[in-house]
Amino acid sequence: MRMESVRFCPDCGGLVEKGFLFCPYCGKEFAFKASVGEIIDPSFKKLARAVAVKTSISRLDTCRRALDTLEKELDEFLFERL
Numbered sequence: 001m002r003m004e005s006v007r008f009c010p011d012c013g014g015l016v017e018k019g020f021l022f023c024p025y026c027g028k029e030f031a032f033k034a035s036v037g038e039i040i041d042p043s044f045k046k047l048a049r050a051v052a053v054k055t056s057i058s059r060l061d062t063c064r065r066a067l068d069t070l071e072k073e074l075d076e077f078l079f080e081r082l
């Protein structure tokens, strides 16, 4: 058996042929069957969503502050007219 055609199970340390999707000794599913893109993509989307939510919240906060300022200025303006 050539060494490059086998790998060790990360769970039980059993010697497993590389093409296997599950460890025949402990039943551990090997992650290498998924491509790097498949692993990274979901977490990247999650991160992008979290950033988008944070951006909308900070935008809302900016709008709220602008409205507060506007309200104050309007109050002052009306007060001066009275």
Ligand SMILES: [Zn+2]
Pocket (backbone or CB within 6 Å): 009, 010, 011, 012, 013, 014, 023, 024, 025, 026, 027, 028
């Ligand atoms: Zn195993």
